[in-house]
Amino acid sequence: MELDPTRRRLLALAEERQVSLSQLSRLIGKNASYLQQFVRKGSPRKLEETDRATLSEFFGIDPTDLGAPQEKSLGLGRAQWIDIPRLPLHASAGPGAEVSGESAVGSFRFSSRWLRAQGLQPDRLSAIAVRGDSMEPALRDGDEILVERGTETLRDGIHVVRREGALLVKRIDTSLPGRLTLLSDNKVYAPIECEPGEVEVIGRVVWKSGRL
Helix, strand or coil: CCCCHHHHHHHHHHHHHCCCHHHHHHHCCCCCCHHHHHHHCCCCCCCCHHHHHHHHHHHCCCHHHHCCCHHHCCCCCHHHEEEEEEEEEEECCEECCCCCCCCCCCEEEEEHHHHHHCCCCHHHEEEEEECCCCCCCCCCCCCEEEEEECCCCCCCCEEEEEECCEEEEEEEECCCCCCEEEECCCCCCCCEEECHHHEEEEEEEEEEECCC
């Protein structure tokens, strides 16, 4: 059967994010063949509103891109969706490049209501990719992370830092007086102790997107 725009869009998004239709089916709580049948056999005829909302949130798109009527787009018009720039940078083992001033190579779309609920300011956010396995299982190679720049104080959680010209994504331990310790979740990697002046904290990781 010839695919309609909604089905073509879903296939393109799945290929771009490198996830299978069976994985997306499980994401929305359906059996593994549900979306395969939706795309290839036209059954169901259209996605349920809750399934469409879950998939839209996962892909960072407007629900209308997956067939939601304009007037029933969960109360959100396009003006209430915010595109967060995706920068051509890698954290964990990537080259040291300035986060500010980089040209975006794409974007992730988030609901402005969701961003407000999380206490996040769009103009302080950018997305970059993770490289390497030092933060597994929390972050895996190829995951995209949302970084909140310019955090005034260190908080619990994962941060992106610059050390010796490279961007790293690590947990930060400040318990040692006059020292910072960079911690990996993967215990194969030893902690890195350094002077505070040797590390520039770029921002805090507040969201991740990755393969299932």
